[in-house]
Amino acid sequence: MASTIRIRATSSGDTTEVQALIQHPMDSGFVKNSAGELIPPHFIQQLTFEHGGKPVFVADWGPAVSKDPYVKFSFKGGKKGDDLKISWIDNKGASDSSTAKIQ
Amino acid sequence: MIHSSPGSVDATRRLILKGAAVVALAGLAGIRFGLAPALAAANDAYPDAAFKVKGADGAIQALYGKTAEKSDKVRMDAPEIAENGAVVPVSVTTSLPDVTSIAIFVAENPNALAASYRIPAGTMPSVANRLKMAKTSNVIAVVEAGGKLYSASKEIKVTIGGCGG
Numbered sequence: 001m002a003s004t005i006r007i008r009a010t011s012s013g014d015t016t017e018v019q020a021l022i023q024h025p026m027d028s029g030f031v032k033n034s035a036g037e038l039i040p041p042h043f044i045q046q047l048t049f050e051h052g053g054k055p056v057f058v059a060d061w062g063p064a065v066s067k068d069p070y071v072k073f074s075f076k077g078g079k080k081g082d083d084l085k086i087s088w089i090d091n092k093g094a095s096d097s098s099t100a101k102i103q
Numbered sequence: 104m105i106h107s108s109p110g111s112v113d114a115t116r117r118l119i120l121k122g123a124a125v126v127a128l129a130g131l132a133g134i135r136f137g138l139a140p141a142l143a144a145a146n147d148a149y150p151d152a153a154f155k156v157k158g159a160d161g162a163i164q165a166l167y168g169k170t171a172e173k174s175d176k177v178r179m180d181a182p183e184i185a186e187n188g189a190v191v192p193v194s195v196t197t198s199l200p201d202v203t204s205i206a207i208f209v210a211e212n213p214n215a216l217a218a219s220y221r222i223p224a225g226t227m228p229s230v231a232n233r234l235k236m237a238k239t240s241n242v243i244a245v246v247e248a249g250g251k252l253y254s255a256s257k258e259i260k261v262t263i264g265g266c267g268g
Contacts, residue, residue: 015227028235030213045149056226062154064209064217064235066190072231073220 005098009084016078016102018049018057020086021070028063043091044069050085051078078102154216159208159243162215163252166206171245171252174199179244179255185236188261194231195255199248202228206247211240236261 029041047059087097153166206219
C-alpha cells in the first residue's frame, strides 16, 4: 500500500522546515452519512517526528483536525541528507510511518 | 401466588444479592487495575480526557491543570471569515522563550481542544495546521512557556460548518 504520509523537509542555515500531509478521513463521530447514521469517530491521535533518534515534534490530535491533515513546523540541528522519521497512530490502533531525507 | 413459595423467593433473592456483590467487586477491581497504568502513563501519553471537554476554559484546565493569561507575545494567524468550516488554516507562533507546548482550542466545537503540540528544546515555537469548526467561534491559542500558560484568541466567522451540520 502506498504510504499515507507525504513529507517535505528543507534545511536552510541551521533550521529545517518540515511540512507533512497525511491521508486520513479524520471522522469526528458527529457527522451522519447519507442514510442518517453517525459515522463513528476515526482520527489520528498522535503524530511524531524524530530526528537522530529523538522526537523533535509531537502532535496530539482530536477529531477537530481537518481531513487529510497538514502540519508545518521547524527545528534546529537538522542537516541536508539526515533522516527524519514520521509516524502516526489513530484511535482504532492503525498506524503508518515513513522516513524522509532532509533536503 | 406471592406467598406460595417463600423459600424459593428467598433463595432467588440471595442469589441476586450475591450476584450483585460479585459484580460490584469486579467493578472495583477493574477500576483499581485499570486506573493505575493510565495514571502512570499520563505524563507522556495522549491526553484523552482533555479532548472530551466542552468549552475552552474547561479544556485548558483539563489539559494543563491551570489557567492561561492573555499575552500579545502569542500570535495567531487565521482568517476573519472561513467559508468552509471543514478546513480552517490556523497557525500559532510566539516570541516567548522556553516554550514546551502549543495547543489550539475551538470554543464552540463539541469538544474544545483541537490539537496540542509538544515542542522539545531546539524546535521553533511555531506551528501551522488546519482545523474543523462547527460554527462561528472564538479560537484560542495557548502557549506553555517556562511552566506558565499564555494565550491569544480570535473570533473566526464560519459560513458553512465543518461538522456535517
